[in-house]
Amino acid sequence: MYNLRAGLKNELMLMLYRRKTLFFFILAAAIPILLALTFHALQPMLGLVAASSSYPIQMLNLYTIFIIPLFLFLTIADLFPQEISARTLKIVLLRPIHRFSVYTAKILALGITIAALLLILAIVTSACNAFLGSQELGTIDWLSYGKAYIAAFFSMWALSAVFVFVAQFFRSASGFLVFSILLYAAAKVTPFFLKGFSSFSLASYTDWYMLWLSHSVSAGKLITSSLFVTSGLILFFTLGYILFDRKEA
Amino acid sequence: MKKKWLMTGGAVGISGVIMLATGLTAFAGTSGYDDYKAALKNTQGLESVTAQVSAVLKDNGNLLSQAQGSLKANLQNEAVSGTVKISGTKGTESLSLYNQTDGAVLKSDASDIYYVMQDKSEQKDKNSKSKDATWINNEAETVIDALVGNLQNEVTSTTASDGSKHISLQLESAQIPTVVQALVPIAFKHASAVEEKQTENKQTDPQELFHQSLFDFKDLSLTEGVQIQSVSLNADINAANELESQQLIVTITGKDASGTTHTLTSNLDVQLSGFNGTTPDSIDLTGKQVKPLPMHHGDRFHE
Numbered sequence: 001m002y003n004l005r006a007g008l009k010n011e012l013m014l015m016l017y018r019r020k021t022l023f024f025f026i027l028a029a030a031i032p033i034l035l036a037l038t039f040h041a042l043q044p045m046l047g048l049v050a051a052s053s054s055y056p057i058q059m060l061n062l063y064t065i066f067i068i069p070l071f072l073f074l075t076i077a078d079l080f081p082q083e084i085s086a087r088t089l090k091i092v093l094l095r096p097i098h099r100f101s102v103y104t105a106k107i108l109a110l111g112i113t114i115a116a117l118l119l120i121l122a123i124v125t126s127a128c129n130a131f132l133g134s135q136e137l138g139t140i141d142w143l144s145y146g147k148a149y150i151a152a153f154f155s156m157w158a159l160s161a162v163f164v165f166v167a168q169f170f171r172s173a174s175g176f177l178v179f180s181i182l183l184y185a186a187a188k189v190t191p192f193f194l195k196g197f198s199s200f201s202l203a204s205y206t207d208w209y210m211l212w213l214s215h216s217v218s219a220g221k222l223i224t225s226s227l228f229v230t231s232g233l234i235l236f237f238t239l240g241y242i243l244f245d246r247k248e249a
Numbered sequence: 250m251k252k253k254w255l256m257t258g259g260a261v262g263i264s265g266v267i268m269l270a271t272g273l274t275a276f277a278g279t280s281g282y283d284d285y286k287a288a289l290k291n292t293q294g295l296e297s298v299t300a301q302v303s304a305v306l307k308d309n310g311n312l313l314s315q316a317q318g319s320l321k322a323n324l325q326n327e328a329v330s331g332t333v334k335i336s337g338t339k340g341t342e343s344l345s346l347y348n349q350t351d352g353a354v355l356k357s358d359a360s361d362i363y364y365v366m367q368d369k370s371e372q373k374d375k376n377s378k379s380k381d382a383t384w385i386n387n388e389a390e391t392v393i394d395a396l397v398g399n400l401q402n403e404v405t406s407t408t409a410s411d412g413s414k415h416i417s418l419q420l421e422s423a424q425i426p427t428v429v430q431a432l433v434p435i436a437f438k439h440a441s442a443v444e445e446k447q448t449e450n451k452q453t454d455p456q457e458l459f460h461q462s463l464f465d466f467k468d469l470s471l472t473e474g475v476q477i478q479s480v481s482l483n484a485d486i487n488a489a490n491e492l493e494s495q496q497l498i499v500t501i502t503g504k505d506a507s508g509t510t511h512t513l514t515s516n517l518d519v520q521l522s523g524f525n526g527t528t529p530d531s532i533d534l535t536g537k538q539v540k541p542l543p544m545h546h547g548d549r550f551h552e
Contacts, residue, residue, distance in 0.1 A: 043473060052474070053423075054422045054430075054476075057424075058430070061427055062427075141423075145423075191394070191395035192391060192395045193388075194391070195387075195390075195391045195394065196276050199272050199273075200269075200272040204398070204399075205399075208399060210399045210400065210403075210424060213421070213424050214402075214419075214420075214424060215419070216403060216405050216417065216418075216419050217402055217403060217405075218405065221402055224274050224275065225271070225402075227267055227271045228267075228268060228271035228275065231265075231267035231271065232264070232268050234260055234263075235260075235261060235264035235265050235268055238257055238260040238261045238264065239261060241257065242257055242261070245257075
């Protein structure tokens with residue numbers, strides 16, 4: 001247990017020292033503010049609501065489709081292939097720490113950064129709504145928005161599991177990055193050609209949080225989709241671990 | 250070593266099976282969305298039908314415009330007959346309309362003149378209609394399904410003991426796709442611009458009257474904070490998988506130029522009956538006052 005905590009601390013410190021993590025966090029906070037200001041400035045022309053009460057959810061849509069997956073690819077590239085090509089993984093593995101702890105620490109660090117990104121998004125967008133939105137057009141429904149954000153967290157973590165698994169096949173960060181972006185784009189486009197594909201693809205669950213906003217979706221649907229996301233999370237993390245465990249650094 | 254393999258193997262096996270099973274449930278499970286789609290397709294394949302249509306537009310609870318129509322349609326030869334009554338802030342207008350082999354006939358109840366529209370676009374329409382007969386072909390259906398995405402799950406369906414189904418969809422502003430939400434204010438802008446253009450050239454033929462009494466868009470030109478508040482769709486499907494009634498309610502909120510908040514509610518109600526047992530009425534124009542209707546009105550929609 002102590003091993004795991006030390007490993008997790010190590011991974012989080014590493015992430016913080018990387019400039020791109022900081023850059024992404026600043027970007028994540030800046031995009032909603034910039035968009036809200038743009039809409040606010042364009043309001044006389046477009047008549048849009050600058051930051052309505054649904055602004056946190058509208059932004060979540062943008063984040064779960066583009067920004068968080070992109071961040072995940074970059075971070076996973078740093079966590080796995082980059083460590084192999086820079087030969088730093090060897091150093092970690094030489095420490096008196098079990099490989100399982102090393103792997104789990106990386107996964108947990110991923111989860112924590114996703115949660116942090118979503119938290120920043122939630123705070124910034126509700127602040128935008130408070131300052132730029134008009135309160136008379138409805139208020140934020142904290143409970144269902146909270147549920148949606150938690151659901152978004154799990155779908156993003158499950159998506160990251162798929163790419164952690166994919167990363168085990170790569171020894172260079174750039175190769176993994178290009179391949180994962182293409183794979184993700186393909187997974188997003190395939191439902192337009194292939195009926196039924198989306199039922200089996202975790203990439204189609206990026207807007208899964210929508211179900212948690214609704215009052216009409218049946219409990220059975222919520223349970224089966226939750227089971228799908230959780231089992232996908234476990235399956236791909238375990239598959240990734242099997243490969244990671246056999247890897248020679 | 251053995252224990253580790255048991256652990257990882259077990260985790261992979263169990264989670265893999267659960268993932269496959271839940272994926273299959275999602276794949277095979279028919280949602281209300283599928284029920285509705287099947288009924289729509291089935292209803293489109295009908296030969297003839299009678300439709301009672303009613304549309305109501307309210308602003309902050311005050312009636313702005315109301316339209317009631319009763320149409321008999323034969324989808325095979327495209328003969329249509331019916332009456333439409335429109336009442337709005339500018340008065341009431343009643344129209345009878347017939348679409349038969351020699352063209353479309355319009356008659357206002359206020360006058361005895363029959364306006365005949367014998368446009369060439371009729372031929373064009375027919376071609377496009379026959380393409381529409383296969384309305385959603387398979388590829389388009391897959392694309393639509395993918396676009397609708399997870400919203401599919403929002404459509405609920407309850408089946409009664411006699412096999413009829415009730416479909417319902419309730420969406421609130423946060424659940425409506427951002428793209429749709431962004432298009433609403435633009436649509437408003439466009440609609441009020443068109444309206445301004447129309448009121449300039451005063452015409453007295455029924456189509457113009459139709460447009461004028463239907464909408465006075467200046468009354469409700471929302472300029473600020475326009476957004477869809479809620480969308481609700483209710484439909485009843487009978488045991489023969491035909492759509493019997495559909496009701497669509499859309500609520501839009503926004504502010505006008507003076508800063509007053511408006512809540513616009515539009516309610517569209519469509520009741521279908523007489524499946525495959527409807528014969529549209531036809532009208533004999535001999536001995537009646539007939540006026541040809543200028544063509545450009547039909548073209549306006551293509552602008």
